Amino acid sequence: MNKLQVEAIEHGTVIDHIPAGMGVRILKFFQLTTNGERITVGLNLRSGENGTKDLIKVENTTFTKEQADQLALFASSATINQIANFEVISKYHVELPEAIDEVLACPNSNCITNHQPAKTRFYVKQSDQAPKLKCQYCEKSFNVELFSELN
Numbered sequence: 389m390n391k392l393q394v395e396a397i398e399h400g401t402v403i404d405h406i407p408a409g410m411g412v413r414i415l416k417f418f419q420l421t422t423n424g425e426r427i428t429v430g431l432n433l434r435s436g437e438n439g440t441k442d443l444i445k446v447e448n449t450t451f452t453k454e455q456a457d458q459l460a461l462f463a464s465s466a467t468i469n470q471i472a473n474f475e476v477i478s479k480y481h482v483e484l485p486e487a488i489d490e491v492l493a494c495p496n497s498n499c500i501t502n503h504q505p506a507k508t509r510f511y512v513k514q515s516d517q518a519p520k521l522k523c524q525y526c527e528k529s530f531n532v533e534l535f536s537e538l539n
């Protein structure tokens with residue numbers, strides 16, 4: 389039996405233990421496909437006895453801890469594996485950040501950040517299901533699904 393579910397990569401990042409169904413959402417939300425690096429995605433992979441998970445391998449790409457922690461918005465169970473020369477050189481769990489700076493545009497079209505050059509800041513609030521993000525400027529709270537990245 390071949391235990392390898394997705395082929396190994398030489399250098400890059402493996403995002404593992406993504407809840408099944410969230411892998412594609414993470415690819416879109418973080419625009420992972422736009423930098424031209426090869427990406428391998430595994431969906432509904434076996435995980436543990438009965439579970440399933442998604443997995444994303446991004447070659448030649450390193451996430452900062454800050455970037456990786458943003459993944460916790462969709463996948464609080466995710467682990468980050470940093471790969472060099474086919475070896476795992478670091479591995480950690482993502483942690484929901486307290487705030488997310490600059491990368492997100494406010495979904496409120498009346499928000500001042502959409503009309504004046506301003507760096508956005510959203511406070512992360514844990515709720516029953518998906519976390520919510522509260523804009524520092526207009527003070528409205530939004531589900532994470534409402535966001536699209538700047539640019």
Ligand SMILES: [Zn+2]
Nearest residue numbers: 494499523526
């Ligand atoms: Zn706002």
